[in-house]
Amino acid sequence: MRYTAFVLFLAVTLAACGQQQTNGAFNDSLAVVHAPWTIDTIDGLVLKTVQFSAQELFGANQYMAVLEVPRKSQYMLAFTHEQRRTLTSIQGKRHHAVAAINGSFFDMERHNPICYLRIGGRDVGENTPGTDKIHRKYYQYGSMSLRKGRPYIFRTDSARCWETSLPDSNIMTAGPLLILDNEIQPQRNDRTFITQRHNRTAIGVKADGTVMLFVVDGRMKESAGMTMTELSKTLQWLGCKDALNLDGGGSTTMWLKPLSKRIKAQAPNGLVNHPSDNGKYDHQGERAVSNCVIVVHK
Numbered sequence: 001m002r003y004t005a006f007v008l009f010l011a012v013t014l015a016a017c018g019q020q021q022t023n024g025a026f027n028d029s030l031a032v033v034h035a036p037w038t039i040d041t042i043d044g045l046v047l048k049t050v051q052f053s054a055q056e057l058f059g060a061n062q063y064m065a066v067l068e069v070p071r072k073s074q075y076m077l078a079f080t081h082e083q084r085r086t087l088t089s090i091q092g093k094r095h096h097a098v099a100a101i102n103g104s105f106f107d108m109e110r111h112n113p114i115c116y117l118r119i120g121g122r123d124v125g126e127n128t129p130g131t132d133k134i135h136r137k138y139y140q141y142g143s144m145s146l147r148k149g150r151p152y153i154f155r156t157d158s159a160r161c162w163e164t165s166l167p168d169s170n171i172m173t174a175g176p177l178l179i180l181d182n183e184i185q186p187q188r189n190d191r192t193f194i195t196q197r198h199n200r201t202a203i204g205v206k207a208d209g210t211v212m213l214f215v216v217d218g219r220m221k222e223s224a225g226m227t228m229t230e231l232s233k234t235l236q237w238l239g240c241k242d243a244l245n246l247d248g249g250g251s252t253t254m255w256l257k258p259l260s261k262r263i264k265a266q267a268p269n270g271l272v273n274h275p276s277d278n279g280k281y282d283h284q285g286e287r288a289v290s291n292c293v294i295v296v297h298k
Contacts, residue, residue: 071209076149085288097294106290142177199252204240
């Protein structure tokens with residue numbers, strides 16, 4: 001009798017926990033979809049920003065910015081690279097971009113990319129090897145190529161130099177891969193880079209071909225940042241069928257060319273988010289990076 005009662009109690013408890021987890025995910029998805037987004041349309045681009053200040057998303061405060069580039073627009077994407085680390089905002093200005101986000105991973109001291117990068121048919125970065133010197137590291141298993149300025153996101157082979165055989169003129173490797181063909185990708189659970197919350201930068205593609213540049217601030221009480229799983233879910237809720245994680249942490253930056261039109265979310269220096277390298281929740285903590293993804297006129 002006691003055994004039966006215990007089994008019944010355990011079943012009810014597990015069901016309640018499962019329902020609680022389901023309700024939590026449901027509430028988080030509603031929070032994203034029905035958030036009080038501030039929306040600005042800028043010459044065909046759509047900028048969406050939102051500040052969660054009452055721990056409404058994943059039980060935490062969050063600041064997110066999304067820049068959408070419609071498929072049929074006057075814009076395309078391009079990659080930049082600097083021999084010495086340079087601010088995302090400066091790279092955007094140098095290349096006459098209308099917008100820019102930080103790109104893939106790099107060596108802070110040597111300034112070079114540590115993931116494969118090809119720009120205009122020229123290799124400017126290679127994958128640092130895994131411990132076996134042959135295969136790649138876990139954050140090098142996703143890539144995007146630009147075809148006529150549109151990103152195509154795909155999974156890479158495990159061979160470290162696999163990208164060198166690809167025909168595309170512009171390729172950026174990063175990772176982890178977040179979403180592929182509408183499916184959220186499984187993530188490792190043995191890396192704090194994945195399991196803990198950090199600032200994040202990502203790129204996604206929606207079913208209608210709209211390209212989404214995404215940043216979420218982190219490491220601040222105003223914005224906790226996201227785990228890789230939380231990032232994947234958020235991008236899926238926002239409509240991405242494919243998505244790739246880029247460099248994050250203190251590198252996370254979104255910049256828009258300052259315009260005569262006043263954009264509420266944009267600081268005078270063009271920054272939309274709050275880079276954390278200065279430890280303050282303002283628009284002054286931008287980190288110099290090796291490479292960027294920029295939005296330019298066709």
